[in-house]
Amino acid sequence: LAKTTQPISMDSYEGQEVNITCSHNNIATNDYITWYQQFPSQGPRFIIQGYKTKVTNEVASLFIPADRKSSTLSLPRVSLSDTAVYYCLVAEGDSSYKLIFGSGTRLLVRP
Amino acid sequence: GAVVSQHPSWVICKSGTSVKIECRSLDFQATTMFWYRQFPKQSLMLMATSNEGSKATYEQGVEKDKFLINHASLTLSTLTVTSAHPEDSSFYICSATRPGGEDTEAFFGQGTRLTVV
Numbered sequence: 001l002a003k004t005t006q007p008i009s010m011d012s013y014e015g016q017e018v019n020i021t022c023s024h025n026n027i028a029t030n031d032y033i034t035w036y037q038q039f040p041s042q043g044p045r046f047i048i049q050g051y052k053t054k055v056t057n058e059v060a061s062l063f064i065p066a067d068r069k070s071s072t073l074s075l076p077r078v079s080l081s082d083t084a085v086y087y088c089l090v091a092e093g094d095s096s097y098k099l100i101f102g103s104g105t106r107l108l109v110r111p
Numbered sequence: 112g113a114v115v116s117q118h119p120s121w122v123i124c125k126s127g128t129s130v131k132i133e134c135r136s137l138d139f140q141a142t143t144m145f146w147y148r149q150f151p152k153q154s155l156m157l158m159a160t161s162n163e164g165s166k167a168t169y170e171q172g173v174e175k176d177k178f179l180i181n182h183a184s185l186t187l188s189t190l191t192v193t194s195a196h197p198e199d200s201s202f203y204i205c206s207a208t209r210p211g212g213e214d215t216e217a218f219f220g221q222g223t224r225l226t227v228v
Contacts, residue, residue, distance in 0.1 A: 025215030034216070043117075043204045044155070087154070098145055099206070099217055101155040 003023040004088045018075045020105050022088030025069045031090040033071045038085045082108045115207050131191045132223045133215030134205030140185035140205035149202040161188040195227040
């Protein structure tokens with residue numbers, strides 16, 4: 001069973017900030033939180049990873065509260081090309097962990 | 112960044128034949144690779160863990176004799192769908208994790224679309 005729970009879908013408009021929240025109540029001490037993006041007929045693409053507090057890169061921010069039982073992916077000012085499925089995963093941070101995908105969030109960005 | 116490449120990107124085969132899909136890590140060595148299957152509008156389902164130099168570990172419900180996995184080198188894993196049937200038509204994706212460091216990242220291939228007719 002997937003360790004995470006996300007909304008099935010979200011709608012947004014171009015230029016808006018989108019926040020996708022993921023629940024992972026049973027996250028383990030060694031688990032990292034990673035978000036992936038997937039376009040149709042492509043493999044998932046890494047977006048961002050974090051362990052606690054806040055992480056920011058050139059495409060997104062990841063907010064993780066102190067209890068680490070949830071996380072929020074923030075996409076600033078989305079564009080039409082951000083329409084995709086977004087997966088939140090938790091897994092141990094070593095080189096051999098296997099990723100179990102949940103249902104993901106299907107984000108639709110409208111003009 | 113690290114790249115994982117799959118070949119072919121798509122394949123059409125006749126029912127009853129076998130199809131081999133290759134997964135290569137192009138700029139790093141991967142002792143472990145993973146194979147997923149994805150049906151339309153569904154999430155990725157982990158099929159098996161491919162271990163270099165040893166037998167693959169299959170997830171529950173995945174037939175090891177039907178989905179043969181070989182990981183003969185540190186940069187190549189292959190998935191062979193044997194005696195393919197239309198219900199095996201799906202999108203197959205491999206991944207590999209670059210070893211080392213705390214901040215690890217799994218890299219995914221571009222996927223292989225298999226259509227069995």
